[in-house]
Amino acid sequence: MRLIIVRHGETDWTLTGRYTGGTDLALTAKGRTQAAALAPVLANVLRGRDPVVVTSPRQRAIQTITLALPGHQMDIDPLVAEFDYGDYEGLTGEHIRRRAPGWDIWRDGCPHGESTPDVGTRADRLLAGVVPDGTQPLVVVTHGHFSRILAARAIGLAPKYGRLFASTTASVSLVEDHDSERCLGLCNADSGLLQNSTHGPTLQSGWTAESLSAAGDRPTTRHKIFATWKNQVSLAHSLVLADAATRAVSEAEGLFELSVCPSMTALASVADT
Template identity: 45%
Template structure:
């Protein structure tokens, strides 16, 4: 059985535009975010996915709808990393208290650990790998980067190597039995 996984990061929100960590806060897309999310329909036009999932957050669900996948099933395991006490803060603000902090290398007080994130994203990987064909997921920057690491059988912290812009698509798959990145960070077209 061959599985291909398309990843779509949601369109821009006010907090993603300003670099604020947005885990559980349910923000709408900005006007620009709506436009680029709609542009994803062109990038995804030739897909005929067997499975379409979305994070429960409004920004991901709205991106899915604007991209032509309003029927996407809500999957709680695709939610963004829970940033706990760091919700709404930027990395420079957090680093005023914890020098060199990153979500990949340091604890998140009141939020999720890397192990928690790995556990729930492993369930997504298992679900996608049980589908013969193409799956499509709409989610968030850190959760998709962590999902990529888990697809590649790497620790969640290795997600730090996969920069991901808003309103982009990426493709994961297999090459002769090896999990691989087929395309990465493809922008929407207007």
């Protein structure tokens, strides 16, 4: 499997932190620029292979992939729409917690909307329906919460562990198979993480050790994250990455077993200077 998860670019509501489910907002001017800038990121991850593209029906997702992969055929699928926020649509987290102190979307879901397991069921239906063939990369263009839950389900974690995976606007994450292991190959990378060098653009990752240690409840199952880099990243920096990640893993109560794979080319969180 090579599953490439793309979150749409900026909208007016992402700027203000308002929960945006079914509200059909367009990208801002900056969001359109972000989306177009994803083209070299996707080219790097796709490695010349022609993908199947599935997008949310919302115009912010369709605009994003139209700019990031211009002219490419796409399938519009409501399975990859955002979390239905129900009564909390259009509100910020601060406003919601005034109504419901202590509210946690991962635990509590949204009244008259979806629960986190509901969204996980949609992710499972997508994975069961389009991933098993595996002959082409799959690009899924979606939204913040759904992208996080999809990443969790793709590596076998319960939907609530989507909280482990950051997803900023106009970002790319990758789940892939390596040595018969399903791995998180890239997380939350954007165009700002393309480093120009004598060897051309190098894809860096938005993954950080801190994102592992910021999680809530942990499962007992162990999974592997394969931290990888291109040759522009020094061995010293790679060791710094491994050390930081190892410390974060320890703090995360053994959820992840870290494996550093120099032969792969997808993930690095530090750049050579």
